[in-house]
Amino acid sequence: MKLPESKSLLLDAKVIVVKVGSSLVTNDGNGLDQIAIAGWATQIAALAQQGKQIVLVSSGAVAEGMQRLGWKKRPTAVNELQAAAAVGQMGLVQMYETCFSQHHLHTAQVLLTHDDLADRKRYLNARSTLRTLLDMKVIPIINENDTVVTDEIRFGDNDTLGALVANLIEADTLVILTDQQGLYTADPRSNPDAIFVHHAIAGDAALEQMAGGAGSSVGTGGMLTKILAAKRAARSGAHTVIASGREKDVLVRLSAGESIGTHLEATQMKTAARKQWLADHLRTTGKLVLDAGAVKVLKTEGKSLLPIGVTAVEGYFERGDVVACVDVEGKEVARGLINYTASETARIMRKSSNEIESILGYVDEAELIHRDNLILL
Numbered sequence: 456m457k458l459p460e461s462k463s464l465l466l467d468a469k470v471i472v473v474k475v476g477s478s479l480v481t482n483d484g485n486g487l488d489q490i491a492i493a494g495w496a497t498q499i500a501a502l503a504q505q506g507k508q509i510v511l512v513s514s515g516a517v518a519e520g521m522q523r524l525g526w527k528k529r530p531t532a533v534n535e536l537q538a539a540a541a542v543g544q545m546g547l548v549q550m551y552e553t554c555f556s557q558h559h560l561h562t563a564q565v566l567l568t569h570d571d572l573a574d575r576k577r578y579l580n581a582r583s584t585l586r587t588l589l590d591m592k593v594i595p596i597i598n599e600n601d602t603v604v605t606d607e608i609r610f611g612d613n614d615t616l617g618a619l620v621a622n623l624i625e626a627d628t629l630v631i632l633t634d635q636q637g638l639y640t641a642d643p644r645s646n647p648d649a650i651f652v653h654h655a656i657a658g659d660a661a662l663e664q665m666a667g668g669a670g671s672s673v674g675t676g677g678m679l680t681k682i683l684a685a686k687r688a689a690r691s692g693a694h695t696v697i698a699s700g701r702e703k704d705v706l707v708r709l710s711a712g713e714s715i716g717t718h719l720e721a722t723q724m725k726t727a728a729r730k731q732w733l734a735d736h737l738r739t740t741g742k743l744v745l746d747a748g749a750v751k752v753l754k755t756e757g758k759s760l761l762p763i764g765v766t767a768v769e770g771y772f773e774r775g776d777v778v779a780c781v782d783v784e785g786k787e788v789a790r791g792l793i794n795y796t797a798s799e800t801a802r803i804m805r806k807s808s809n810e811i812e813s814i815l816g817y818v819d820e821a822e823l824i825h826r827d828n829l830i831l832l
Contacts, residue, residue, distance in 0.1 A: 464694040464718045465709040468627035470508045470589070472693075473499065474617035478634045479700040480515035480547070486522045487515070487546055491700070493554045495632075498706040499594060500558035505710065508589040510624060512597045512617040513551070519543030537603070544598070551596050561593045566600035569737055572619055573777075578732050585624050615737075618684040622691040622731045629688045630709065631681050632700030637717030638678060640665050657689035657719035682719075689721035690832075691731045730830040733777060733790055741770030741778040741797055743804075743823070750782050753789055754831060759822035760791070762811065765804040772797045774819070780829075791829030794820040 465471065475495065482488035499509050517536055520543030521529065530536055548564050555562045565585065571577045588595050599616055614631060621629040641649040655662055666679040678697075685695035698705055698716025709715055726734065745753075749764025760780065772778055773796050780789040793800065795815075800823060803811050808821040 463709045463712050463714050464696055464720065465628050465630065465706075466712040468507065468694070468710075470510075470624060470626045471502065471628050471630060472510045472512060472617055472621040472624070472626045473630045473632065473706065474512040474613055475514065475632045475700060476613070476634065477514040477518040479632060480513060481518040481522065487519055487550050489550060489554075492550050493557070495700075495706070496551070496554035496558060496560075498704060500555070500560055501707050502710055503560065503592065503594070507710070510585065510589070510595045510597060510620060510626070511551075512613055512620055513547065514598070514613045515547050516540045516543040516598055519546050547598075548596060555594055561591075563588050563593050563595050565595050565597045567597060567616065567620075568600045568603065572623065572732070572735055573738060575732065578623070582623050585620075589624070612680045614680040614684040615687065618687040618693075618695075619735050621688045621693040622735050625691060625725060625731070626688075626693050629684070629693050629695045630706065631684065631695065631697045632705065633681065633697065634699065634701065635678065635697075636699050636702075637697045638662065638665060638682065652717050653714060654718045654720065657685040657695055657721050662719070685719040687735075689719070689723060690726065690734045692721050692723050692725035694721050695719040726830065729828070733792070733828070733830045734832065736777050736790065739770075739779040739790055740776040741768070741772035741793070743768060743778055743780050743793075743800070745780055745782060745788070747783070750788055753780070753829070757826060759826040760789075760824040760829060761808055761821070762800070762803040762806050762823050763808075765800065765823065768797055768801040768804060770797065778824075780824070787832055789824075789829055789831045791824035793824055795823060 479491060480488060482491065499511065502509055517539045520539030520541065523542050523546065524539060526539065530539065552562050567581065571581055585595055597620055599613060617629055617631060636651065638652040639649040640652060643649040662682045663679065666682040681697050688695050696709060696716055696718050702715055705715055743765050744767035745764050746766050749760060752758050753760060772793060774794060776793055777790055778793045779787050781787050795803065799815055803814050806814065812818040
């Protein structure tokens with residue numbers, strides 16, 4: 456399904472997540488680019504005047520900290536990254552606050568880690584806070600909480616963070632502003648036959664094959680992370696636009712219907728908020744291997760997962776944890792909230808539901824994962 460060339464995926468969007476990369480915010484690492492940041496504040500203010508709700512996901516804390524500390528090369532040690540982020544976050548937020556105040560708009564700093572979205576209670580708290588801020592016409596400025604994260608809980612790049620936030624607040628469109636024009640079928644720097652991709656379907660496997668190559672020396676993401684972010688955002692029905700942040704008035708023009716950059720359309724309808732949370736988990740605590748019959752039932756009939764369809768249990772998990780459901784080849788087909796612990800699941804797998812009580816001495820639920828707590832991937 457191809458969109459008309461003239462239609463922008465931002466035209467009818469009401470709730471928008473805008474992600475700005477480090478190289479744009481820091482002028483390729485040479486300190487904060489006040490002119491560029493002021494320009495984005497002006498554009499976002501214009502969109503707010505149109506009644507649109509905007510969340511800004513901004514990289515740049517580490518890069519700004521590097522500049523303030525006089526570091527020429529991005530560190531690899533986690534403690535040094537955390538220190539740079541702590542130093543740089545001060546200037547980054549101050550700059551945004553100053554620029555948005557010129558348009559009589561309040562801003563709010565929101566720092567997130569994966570744990571904030573992996574924990575159901577904290578996920579709902581973050582969601583409630585962001586929605587309240589938007590209702591108050593405040594512009595949330597979101598960044599990964601680099602000062603406390605470790606390798607195990609890092610989002611890894613703010614493209615992924617932008618997609619998770621888009622799902623969190625049920626955004627209509629994710630706009631990823633970068634220092635590239637968008638996606639090409641190959642690297643245009645080395646392949647003169649590369650063709651620019653104007654419109655495509657988010658999640659198309661061919662897009663991942665096209666994308667590749669490292670990002671700038673300042674940031675952590677390349678084009679592949681943006682394609683994968685679009686795929687993740689599409690799970691909850693959010694479209695994605697990848698465009699150059701150096702394009703004059705790019706957000707205003709996109710909002711007016713102009714087709715700039717690469718537009719990746721989400722074909723799925725918006726998912727229930729609870730299921731979005733399940734899909735957004737980057738980490739799961741365990742894995743269930745399903746037989747072909749169980750996979751078919753989940754995919755075609757929308758039913759719950761019963762113990763009899765499970766052939767193996769991997770990992771350690773407690774009741775209420777999120778577990779992955781994979782087929783015999785190891786491909787994840789679904790994930791959901793499990794009703795039994797790993798040891799209990801191992802004891803009742805391949806058994807009918809009416810045998811649960813005789814095996815465990817009690818029965819909590821007839822299903823391992825109820826269909827309301829399960830999402831197909």
